[in-house]
Amino acid sequence: MTVVVLPARWTGVVPASAVPLLRAAQGVYADDTVPAAVVAEIGATPAAGDLAGDAVLFTTDPHVTGDRVITAPAGSALLDAVAVMDRLRSPGGCPWDAEQTHTSLLPYLVEECYELYQAIEDGDRNDMREELGDVLLQVLFHARVAAEDSFDIDEVAADLVTKLVSRHPHVFAGTEKIDTAERQENRWDELKRAEKQRESSVDGVPLGQPAVALAAKLTSRTAKAGLPASLLPVGPGVGEHLFALAAAAKLAGIDPEAELRGAARRFADTIRSVERAAKEAGEDPQALDAAAWARHWPT
Numbered sequence: 001m002t003v004v005v006l007p008a009r010w011t012g013v014v015p016a017s018a019v020p021l022l023r024a025a026q027g028v029y030a031d032d033t034v035p036a037a038v039v040a041e042i043g044a045t046p047a048a049g050d051l052a053g054d055a056v057l058f059t060t061d062p063h064v065t066g067d068r069v070i071t072a073p074a075g076s077a078l079l080d081a082v083a084v085m086d087r088l089r090s091p092g093g094c095p096w097d098a099e100q101t102h103t104s105l106l107p108y109l110v111e112e113c114y115e116l117y118q119a120i121e122d123g124d125r126n127d128m129r130e131e132l133g134d135v136l137l138q139v140l141f142h143a144r145v146a147a148e149d150s151f152d153i154d155e156v157a158a159d160l161v162t163k164l165v166s167r168h169p170h171v172f173a174g175t176e177k178i179d180t181a182e183r184q185e186n187r188w189d190e191l192k193r194a195e196k197q198r199e200s201s202v203d204g205v206p207l208g209q210p211a212v213a214l215a216a217k218l219t220s221r222t223a224k225a226g227l228p229a230s231l232l233p234v235g236p237g238v239g240e241h242l243f244a245l246a247a248a249a250k251l252a253g254i255d256p257e258a259e260l261r262g263a264a265r266r267f268a269d270t271i272r273s274v275e276r277a278a279k280e281a282g283e284d285p286q287a288l289d290a291a292a293w294a295r296h297w298p299t
Contacts, residue, residue, distance in 0.1 A: 003066035
């Protein structure tokens with residue numbers, strides 16, 4: 001007997017590996033964990049008693065065993081997420097979702113990415129899982145908005161698959177041999193330049209990213225292009241000084257954005273600890289003078 005485990009929320013999709021078995025099955029059944037509407041849609045018969053031979057049993061219980069057990073492939077729940085986003089955006093859905101545009105959603109895109117960044121920094125797996133979902137929501141939302149006048153989520157996914165396959169010929173075509181991460185990074189850049197037909201080493205660098213990260217990225221790109229470090233920005237201004245610090249860190253293999261974030265977060269933690277100490281001492285943490293700050297500052 002073959003067991004096909006369906007997701008708890010029916011997506012309307014049966015695992016592809018189950019299709020030939022369904023065609024050859026002597027009988028197709030579903031146990032009582034599968035909703036009646038789904039049983040009717042897949043053309044199954046409610047299971048009664050023991051099943052054997054070439055029967056196929058549909059279930060939503062992952063603990064059911066058989067000669068073969070087929071589960072939905074990784075990513076099948078994404079179909080449900082796409083369907084929910086479509087419902088929210090469509091007539092009769094959520095008025096707020098219906099009013100959004102690519103531009104109005106931009107602040108949420110940035111915010112959710114930073115919240116995911118923080119969850120990864122904190123090593124909080126529960127938060128990371130939630131924030132990954134929130135970032136995914138932004139992708140689905142923008143794709144659903146775009147579906148009304150240009151492209152849809154399937155085109156987004158198809159373009160991504162094409163890009164990943166074309167940028168990894170050593171994996172998918174077997175035409176090259178790349179055995180280190182450094183070689184793959186260099187080859188990725190070569191393929192990307194050819195694909196995008198870029199004329200400058202700094203073409204494609206997102207200029208809207210945080211300034212320290214931007215300086216580091218420009219330094220990395222120009223270093224690969226052979227620019228001498230002596231030609232990086234220098235000068236008396238604060239901007240040039242900050243750029244020089246970021247560039248020096250990047251050339252030394254250090255991520256200056258992560259370093260600055262780490263220093264800033266440690267400073268924020270120190271501020272909170274001083275304010276707690278002041279409160280425990282009977283002082284108002286919102287009204288500390290210079291002497292009070294110095295008195296409670298950790299040594």
